Amino acid sequence: MSLLKWNKSGWRDLPIKHQPIYADNAKLDEVLGIIGNLPPLVFSGEVENLKAEIAQAGRGERFILQGGDCAELFRDCSSQKIVNKLKILLQMSVILAYGAKKPVVRIGRIAGQYAKPRSSPTEVINGVEMASYMGDAVNNFEAYSTEARTPNPDRLLSAYFYSASSLNFIRAMIDGGFADLHHPHQWDLYSFENSPRWEDYQTVIERILDALEFMQAFGGIETDSIRRVDFFTSHEGLLLGYEEALTRKSPITNKYYNLGAHMLWIGERTRDIDGAHVEYFRGIDNPVGVKIGASTTTDYLIKLLEKLNPENEEGKVMLITRFGAGKAEKVLPSLIKAVKAEDINVTWSCDPMHGNTITANESGVKTRDFEAILTELRENFIAHRDNGSYLGGVHFELTGDNVTECIGGAGALKDADLCSNYETFCDPRMNYSQGLEMAFLIAGLLNEK
Numbered sequence: 310m311s312l313l314k315w316n317k318s319g320w321r322d323l324p325i326k327h328q329p330i331y332a333d334n335a336k337l338d339e340v341l342g343i344i345g346n347l348p349p350l351v352f353s354g355e356v357e358n359l360k361a362e363i364a365q366a367g368r369g370e371r372f373i374l375q376g377g378d379c380a381e382l383f384r385d386c387s388s389q390k391i392v393n394k395l396k397i398l399l400q401m402s403v404i405l406a407y408g409a410k411k412p413v414v415r416i417g418r419i420a421g422q423y424a425k426p427r428s429s430p431t432e433v434i435n436g437v438e439m440a441s442y443m444g445d446a447v448n449n450f451e452a453y454s455t456e457a458r459t460p461n462p463d464r465l466l467s468a469y470f471y472s473a474s475s476l477n478f479i480r481a482m483i484d485g486g487f488a489d490l491h492h493p494h495q496w497d498l499y500s501f502e503n504s505p506r507w508e509d510y511q512t513v514i515e516r517i518l519d520a521l522e523f524m525q526a527f528g529g530i531e532t533d534s535i536r537r538v539d540f541f542t543s544h545e546g547l548l549l550g551y552e553e554a555l556t557r558k559s560p561i562t563n564k565y566y567n568l569g570a571h572m573l574w575i576g577e578r579t580r581d582i583d584g585a586h587v588e589y590f591r592g593i594d595n596p597v598g599v600k601i602g603a604s605t606t607t608d609y610l611i612k613l614l615e616k617l618n619p620e621n622e623e624g625k626v627m628l629i630t631r632f633g634a635g636k637a638e639k640v641l642p643s644l645i646k647a648v649k650a651e652d653i654n655v656t657w658s659c660d661p662m663h664g665n666t667i668t669a670n671e672s673g674v675k676t677r678d679f680e681a682i683l684t685e686l687r688e689n690f691i692a693h694r695d696n697g698s699y700l701g702g703v704h705f706e707l708t709g710d711n712v713t714e715c716i717g718g719a720g721a722l723k724d725a726d727l728c729s730n731y732e733t734f735c736d737p738r739m740n741y742s743q744g745l746e747m748a749f750l751i752a753g754l755l756n757e758k
Contacts, residue, residue, distance in 0.1 A: 373702025377418025393709030408752020633664030
């Protein structure tokens, strides 16, 4: 299909994967109709601002920090949980900006990350086969019953309102000065005082604060520029009925925007070139992320990019690689060269989490090793530097809470420590101290020549 023939419902005629099966389609249509008449969650001008910043990151002028929960829970739409998520991303972004000497684009996996694809449509719990948990927008994780696991259209409406509530609180915090770099609560680094790099980290923070005070003394910084920041939201665009309902045509530009988030991404499991997800995403004017793994071929990637971005617009597509430690140096160079040879505009990002998921030997839970995450990031930086490209950003699953889900890092968590505060119901996340330490280490990688 050409872009001229695109419409926001065109995906319905194509093969689609990882969608819940609803018992009452009339009820589903009713709920989607209600969502379609509700106010948008973001403004198209904000979407265009983010696209411009992603384009700059693709040229090496900015750096993107994208992070948050694997999947949000409705119950976590609380002031403290949101404060913790925003706090870790703000702190990490300041450390990265100081290290990279360039502006950082902040994108949260928040206010909409309520759906997840699963490898199997069903699972067996306590001897009973029931539908797999697909995110709070679909069914209930905590209630182990066939009724609770049955996809419920009303949960889509709840997802909209929880997203609106989260976004409203985020905007209020930022406008109210929560992002002010001088607030002491922003720099309580006690959680990783035991790190062997503690003195180095403390020195960096002191230099940042000294620099701010020095510039302010000479009137070199506008007060508002250190009191508030731009913060964008994102989620995986999995449930296309919901995404279609939030897709609106701008009366000014005649372009279509998904106004449920500033940016959305296509997962590796749903990026079939001839499938429904790629068809939907090629027609919206939001920046679109695409997860790509180690099996991605150059021919496939070029065809996918040409379909998603036929006008070769800067900032439209962000390629988010997820290879696993030890694989990036083998796979990434050929992909970079192919994209450069075709002169295709993309912004590269690295998700070092998904390719490094392992099963802990003692506890048997899913985990990720901090050192493997860092190794994949280092391999990405080297591959881009050696091939005349830029790694424009990073994509993490992390939380501002002190969970114990990933081993290693500043707290030197081991397998035996995981069960002390293992909270994730999906994929393991870096905790507060691991996120901060990772920011310091990335800042060092950004300065390597």
